[in-house]
Amino acid sequence: MKILLMLRDAFYQANPKLIEDAKSMGEVRILYTDNGISKEELKNEVKDVDIIIVAVVKIDKDVIDAAPRLKYILKYGAGYDNIDVEYAYSKGIPVTNAPGVNAQSAADHAFGLMLSVARSIPKKDKEIKSGYWELSMGNEIYQKKLGIVGFGSIAKAIAKRATGFDMETIVYTNYPDEIAAERLNVTFVGKEKLFQESDYIIIATSLNDKNRHLINKSTLSLMKPTAYIINVSRGSLINEEDLFNTLKNKQIMGAALDVFEMEPPINDLPLLENIVATPHIGGATYESIGRIGEVSISNIKKMLNGEELDYVVLPKVRI
Template identity: 75%
Template structure:
């Protein structure tokens, strides 16, 4: 087996055992991709591989077509919008992901971003490091209304954390689970109600063709002027031009973004004072990376032994 591994640079150092385990199962080729990889170079790299393990690099039909020996694509994480699932399925190539494995890490970050935005922590940290000591006011999240978009593993983990802050949590989703909602003390609402009433909105849904730019000038215009929006999912769920307009016109108070439409961002959005920004680190914890690595190794062993794989992805309507 020839295995091509394309992960975020920090992942390799965070989980060296994963690479050692992979080398026991086949011939391993490693690419460092934080600075991107040209399409033509990628097509050359995949031409003789059997397995691709990928984080955020796009594996589209053109890349798949350039890999005649490819049997299996492992998404090193949950969201698989960077992989052409339909074309892979058409070519008989298996695809799996790791749903829920990084949910706790992403939920932790969501709350970290929400608190950072509400209390302006990053700005205060920069000021005090530069020798500037000045009091400024922030906002509580205690007993405020939290709106969550999506109700998958990450959203549920966020909702569970919200109970400790006695937040009034509402959820907008196309796939309501009333039993889980009752357990987590949340209620389902329509999109308009969520945007109109929430003090904090956390985006925790996967990206698909129907929800691109779900956050746009229309939805931003009906939000509270004191509201914050937090995105730990995928950048294209927010129309960044519309977000800048909303911030400049004080339609909302601020935002905290772990993801962007283009990564790394090529605009000045992360530099704005109203924005708390992190570089797509939602799943980047030692614990999460180890769990995903262990799952990936287990599935490669199952492939070799012709056993059923865990978390196979098939073409379907995405959440």
């Protein structure tokens, strides 16, 4: 059994147990992919593998066709938009993920980004390290209106944290969970109402063909000039050119992004003064990576033993 690991570079050091456990079940090959990997190189790497464990590298039809021995694809995380699930299933290859396992880490990061952009924390830290000391004004999040796009595990964890700041939370989703909403004191609203009324908007929904560029010139124009937008989900949910122009013209107060359409980003969006940016680290905690590793190893053992897999991903569309 040959297992190919394609994770974020830091994940290997953060969770060496994953590699040790995987080696106990077969031959393991490790790829370091943070600096990118060409399609041809990737196709060559997969030609003799049985199992792929992948974080963000794109596993499309061409890659699957280049792997005639491939029996199983594991997404090392929750969002699986980088995997052509439908084509994998047409070839009899199951795909699994680890839903909700990194929700607490991502929710923590969402609040960290929200606080950072509202109080200009990264900017002030950089100034004071350079010997520059100046008071500047910021905005509270206490008792402000929080709008969340999506209502999956990450969004629910964000809503729970919002109660500690006495925020009024509204949610836009096509899949309302009324029981969770009552528990978390959440109100479901339409998309326009959420963008019009929110002081802070956090994007926490999965990406699919129907919601690509959900946040664009039209939706951004609905926002208050004092509002902020935060994205901890997928970069392609936002039209980055529209966001760049909105921020450059100071039509909204600011943005905080953990994700981009191209990673690393190739545009000037992260360079704007009214933006806080991080390199897709929302789920990158030792605790989260350890839990995902446990789910992955458990599922590999089940596959080898012919048992039913956990968290099987089926082609579907949701927000």
